[in-house]
Amino acid sequence: MKVMTLRSPAGLDTLRIEERADPGDPTPGTIRVALHGSSLNFHDLGVVTGKMPSADGRVPLSDGAGIVEAVGEGVTEFAAGDHVVSCFFPDWQDGPPVIGDFSRTPGDGIDGFAQAHVVLPATAFTHAPKLYDSVEAATITTAGLTAWRALVADGGLKAGDTVLLLGTGGVSIWALQISKAMGAIVAITSSSDAKLNRAKALGADFTLNYRTHPDWGRRIADWTGGRGVDHVVEVGGPGTLGQSIDAVRIGGHISLIGVLTGRGGQVPTAALMAKQARLQGLIVASRRDQQAFVRALDATGIRPVIDRRFPLDRLADAFAFEMSGEHFGKIGIEW
Known part of the structure; x- marks a missing residue:
């Protein structure tokens, strides 16, 4: 064969x-x-x-x-x-x-x-x-099961929650679809405006070009009225984690599932402690x-x-x- x-x-x-x-x-x-x-x-x-x-x-x-x-x-x-x-x-x-x-x-x-x-x-x-x-x-x-575990099995996603997704790869788009099916409100980032428009067509409520807005973590928090998002599906790793912490609410949940920006780096521990957020690594x-x-x-x-x-x-x-x-x-x- x-x-x-x-x-x-x-x-x-x-x-x-x-x-x-x-x-x-x-x-x-x-x-x-x-x-x-x-x-x-x-x-x-x-x-x-x-x-x-x-x-x-x-x-x-x-x-x-x-x-x-x-x-x-x-x-x-x-x-x-x-x-x-x-x-x-x-x-x-x-x-x-x-x-x-x-x-x-x-x-x-x-x-x-x-x-x-x-x-x-x-x-x-x-x-x-x-x-x-x-x-x-x-x-x-x-990809699909990773998004499901991050948001539902581990994250306890419920209707009305706010979710931040990074990029438009397989996990992030699955997470967008799962979030919208469950009644969540979704922000998504990309370096491509064309991809952001496609994400809008799938139901994304807020889109942000991270190249145009390098302070995207603060801007996402501002979009929520300063509260921060309930869930972050973090696929970038060390290069994006700091801004994901900026974006998450106090007591929120960050699912660390990717290493697109590298396999090691500094964690802004003081910011994470101040947010009292749960940072959870997961593999499928x-x-x-x-x-x-x-x-x-x-x-x-x-x-x-x-x-x-x-x-x-x-x-x-x-x-x-x-x-x-x-x-x-x-x-x-x-x-």
Whole structure:
């Protein structure tokens, strides 16, 4: 069967299609899935560019969705013909976080979903949202579920809350859609006025170009009448955290989920203490959280925003497009 692999030294030019043996029939507790879609994440980009080292010959992509072809003995949750989507942490089923690395994350510590078929434990998947195609379904595994946990599972988002989102990538646009579906009031930043206009069309209540207004944290606080926002989905890291603290209300919640501006830096501890805000790091969520997210998507009818779709054999081109920063929302891969 066809498989996309990443050869050493990692780089877009070492992504290649290879032939590997078919995984065969499912064993007890497993399911065989014909994969048809994936989506790109910043984590995947780190792997394929070598910033997050992986094994030679690794199959990339942490997101995968497709159709169950057969189930092994003892599997009752799924049946042949079901549409399923993968889990970012296949071993984290429920409860508080128990994993702090990517040693068992598909596309990083273990082979991912850039391939035609897989046979994996049934617990490595959930049902996909109804009416989604496989590319749409794959967008929930990492980006969508991260936004859900930040705002709902951890943040306790409720109608009338104010939310600040940074940028217009996959997590932020998912967070915009989730927030508006739940009755929240949303501010979003970008360096592109065109992208801000697209965010307005999706329901953003306040938009701000952070290049035009480098003091965006104070301006967001002013937009709330000086109170500050209830939630910040912080994807930038050290280069933006200080302004996110400026923007958040006293006792508010900052979800630290990204490192787009670097992996280390100073934290304005005095400002954070004065705000008495909760700064919480997080990496995606559990399978149980994903099941709750799928139920919410089925109830609300939210559909993901996918900027472009690429065939699997143009995966390098898709990553190059991601590196350009021109995308709005998610980048899909289909086959």
